[in-house]
Amino acid sequence: MDQDKGKRQQQDYDQIATEELNKLSLSGGDLVTNVSATLLKSVQKVQNEEIKLKALSKFHQTLSKFTVQNVSAELLQKLSNDKLLIFFDYVNYSFECLSKGTKLPEMSNSYNSTFLLNVYNKMVELRGLPIIIESISQKKTLPTQIITIK
Numbered sequence: 001m002d003q004d005k006g007k008r009q010q011q012d013y014d015q016i017a018t019e020e021l022n023k024l025s026l027s028g029g030d031l032v033t034n035v036s037a038t039l040l041k042s043v044q045k046v047q048n049e050e051i052k053l054k055a056l057s058k059f060h061q062t063l064s065k066f067t068v069q070n071v072s073a074e075l076l077q078k079l080s081n082d083k084l085l086i087f088f089d090y091v092n093y094s095f096e097c098l099s100k101g102t103k104l105p106e107m108s109n110s111y112n113s114t115f116l117l118n119v120y121n122k123m124v125e126l127r128g129l130p131i132i133i134e135s136i137s138q139k140k141t142l143p144t145q146i147i148t149i150k
Contacts, residue, residue: 010047017042017051024058031070032078034062039079039086050105052093057104059090068115072122084127088135091120 020040043055066075079087094116097104123131 013042013045014048014051017046021054031065032075035075036079036083038062039083041086044086044089053105056090056093057106060104068118068122071119072126076123076126084131085135088123088131091116
Protein backbone atom coordinates (compact mmCIF):
# COMPACT_ATOMS: atom_id res chain seq x y z
CA MET A 1 0.00 0.00 0.00
CA ASP A 2 2.75 2.43 0.98
CA GLN A 3 4.71 1.36 -2.10
CA ASP A 4 1.75 2.21 -4.36
CA LYS A 5 1.41 5.59 -2.66
CA GLY A 6 5.13 6.23 -3.12
CA LYS A 7 4.92 5.26 -6.79
CA ARG A 8 1.92 7.52 -7.31
CA GLN A 9 3.71 10.40 -5.56
CA GLN A 10 6.78 9.87 -7.76
CA GLN A 11 4.58 9.89 -10.87
CA ASP A 12 3.03 13.14 -9.64
CA TYR A 13 6.50 14.68 -9.20
CA ASP A 14 7.47 13.51 -12.68
CA GLN A 15 4.29 14.96 -14.18
CA ILE A 16 4.65 18.31 -12.38
CA ALA A 17 8.30 18.64 -13.43
CA THR A 18 7.48 17.72 -17.04
CA GLU A 19 4.69 20.30 -17.18
CA GLU A 20 6.94 23.00 -15.69
CA LEU A 21 9.71 22.19 -18.18
CA ASN A 22 7.29 22.31 -21.12
CA LYS A 23 5.92 25.69 -19.99
CA LEU A 24 9.40 27.13 -19.48
CA SER A 25 10.05 29.98 -21.89
CA LEU A 26 13.51 31.46 -22.05
CA SER A 27 13.04 33.90 -24.90
CA GLY A 28 12.48 37.10 -22.91
CA GLY A 29 14.17 38.59 -19.89
CA ASP A 30 17.76 38.99 -18.91
CA LEU A 31 20.19 36.13 -18.42
CA VAL A 32 19.85 36.06 -14.63
CA THR A 33 16.07 35.76 -14.91
CA ASN A 34 16.39 32.99 -17.50
CA VAL A 35 18.85 30.95 -15.43
CA SER A 36 16.71 31.45 -12.34
CA ALA A 37 13.67 30.22 -14.30
CA THR A 38 15.47 26.96 -15.14
CA LEU A 39 16.14 26.21 -11.47
CA LEU A 40 12.97 24.21 -10.85
CA LYS A 41 12.44 22.84 -7.35
CA SER A 42 10.16 20.12 -8.74
CA VAL A 43 13.04 18.57 -10.68
CA GLN A 44 14.89 17.79 -7.45
CA LYS A 45 12.21 15.27 -6.47
CA VAL A 46 12.23 13.53 -9.85
CA GLN A 47 13.92 10.17 -10.31
CA ASN A 48 13.32 9.92 -14.06
CA GLU A 49 16.67 10.50 -15.79
CA GLU A 50 15.09 11.88 -18.99
CA ILE A 51 13.32 14.65 -17.08
CA LYS A 52 16.46 15.47 -15.10
CA LEU A 53 18.55 15.65 -18.27
CA LYS A 54 15.99 17.86 -20.01
CA ALA A 55 16.06 20.27 -17.06
CA LEU A 56 19.85 20.18 -17.01
CA SER A 57 19.91 20.88 -20.74
CA LYS A 58 17.78 24.00 -20.35
CA PHE A 59 19.98 25.09 -17.44
CA HIS A 60 23.13 24.70 -19.54
CA GLN A 61 21.58 26.47 -22.53
CA THR A 62 21.13 29.60 -20.42
CA LEU A 63 24.24 29.24 -18.27
CA SER A 64 26.47 28.91 -21.34
CA LYS A 65 25.66 32.52 -22.24
CA PHE A 66 27.56 33.71 -19.15
CA THR A 67 31.26 34.10 -18.58
CA VAL A 68 32.77 32.98 -15.28
CA GLN A 69 33.13 36.63 -14.27
CA ASN A 70 29.44 37.30 -15.02
CA VAL A 71 28.43 34.27 -12.99
CA SER A 72 30.19 35.54 -9.88
CA ALA A 73 29.45 39.23 -10.42
CA GLU A 74 25.81 38.93 -11.44
CA LEU A 75 24.20 35.53 -11.14
CA LEU A 76 25.44 34.24 -7.78
CA GLN A 77 24.86 37.63 -6.16
CA LYS A 78 21.23 37.82 -7.28
CA LEU A 79 20.01 34.27 -6.63
CA SER A 80 18.03 33.60 -3.46
CA ASN A 81 19.34 30.91 -1.10
CA ASP A 82 16.72 28.42 -2.32
CA LYS A 83 17.65 29.02 -5.95
CA LEU A 84 21.35 28.88 -5.08
CA LEU A 85 20.90 25.43 -3.52
CA ILE A 86 19.15 24.22 -6.66
CA PHE A 87 21.93 25.82 -8.75
CA PHE A 88 24.48 23.94 -6.63
CA ASP A 89 22.58 20.68 -7.22
CA TYR A 90 22.46 21.28 -10.97
CA VAL A 91 26.21 21.92 -11.08
CA ASN A 92 26.86 18.76 -9.03
CA TYR A 93 24.53 16.75 -11.26
CA SER A 94 26.42 18.14 -14.26
CA PHE A 95 29.66 16.76 -12.80
CA GLU A 96 27.97 13.38 -12.28
CA CYS A 97 26.80 13.32 -15.89
CA LEU A 98 30.24 14.39 -17.09
CA SER A 99 31.93 11.59 -15.19
CA LYS A 100 29.47 9.06 -16.67
CA GLY A 101 29.86 10.46 -20.19
CA THR A 102 26.15 11.34 -20.40
CA LYS A 103 25.20 13.66 -23.26
CA LEU A 104 22.61 16.39 -22.84
CA PRO A 105 19.52 16.32 -25.05
CA GLU A 106 18.74 19.37 -27.19
CA MET A 107 22.32 20.61 -27.12
CA SER A 108 24.83 20.56 -29.92
CA ASN A 109 27.79 21.09 -27.63
CA SER A 110 28.68 19.10 -24.55
CA TYR A 111 29.44 20.30 -21.06
CA ASN A 112 32.33 22.66 -20.60
CA SER A 113 34.04 21.03 -17.63
CA THR A 114 36.51 23.89 -17.10
CA PHE A 115 33.67 26.41 -17.05
CA LEU A 116 31.68 24.25 -14.61
CA LEU A 117 34.68 23.85 -12.34
CA ASN A 118 35.27 27.61 -12.34
CA VAL A 119 31.57 28.25 -11.59
CA TYR A 120 31.73 25.73 -8.74
CA ASN A 121 34.85 27.42 -7.36
CA LYS A 122 33.23 30.88 -7.59
CA MET A 123 30.15 29.60 -5.80
CA VAL A 124 32.18 28.09 -2.95
CA GLU A 125 34.39 31.20 -2.85
CA LEU A 126 31.38 33.49 -2.65
CA ARG A 127 29.11 31.47 -0.36
CA GLY A 128 31.68 29.28 1.39
CA LEU A 129 31.19 25.87 2.95
CA PRO A 130 27.71 26.64 4.33
CA ILE A 131 26.22 26.06 0.86
CA ILE A 132 27.76 22.58 0.72
CA ILE A 133 26.76 21.73 4.28
CA GLU A 134 23.21 22.99 3.79
CA SER A 135 22.85 21.05 0.58
CA ILE A 136 24.05 17.84 2.20
CA SER A 137 21.96 18.37 5.33
CA GLN A 138 18.83 18.71 3.20
CA LYS A 139 19.81 15.46 1.47
CA LYS A 140 19.43 17.13 -1.88
CA THR A 141 22.84 16.18 -3.16
CA LEU A 142 26.22 14.87 -2.22
CA PRO A 143 29.34 16.57 -3.52
CA THR A 144 30.68 14.78 -6.55
CA GLN A 145 34.33 13.91 -6.53
CA ILE A 146 35.85 16.31 -9.01
CA ILE A 147 38.97 14.15 -9.28
CA THR A 148 37.10 11.59 -11.41
CA ILE A 149 36.53 14.11 -14.21
CA LYS A 150 39.08 13.93 -16.98
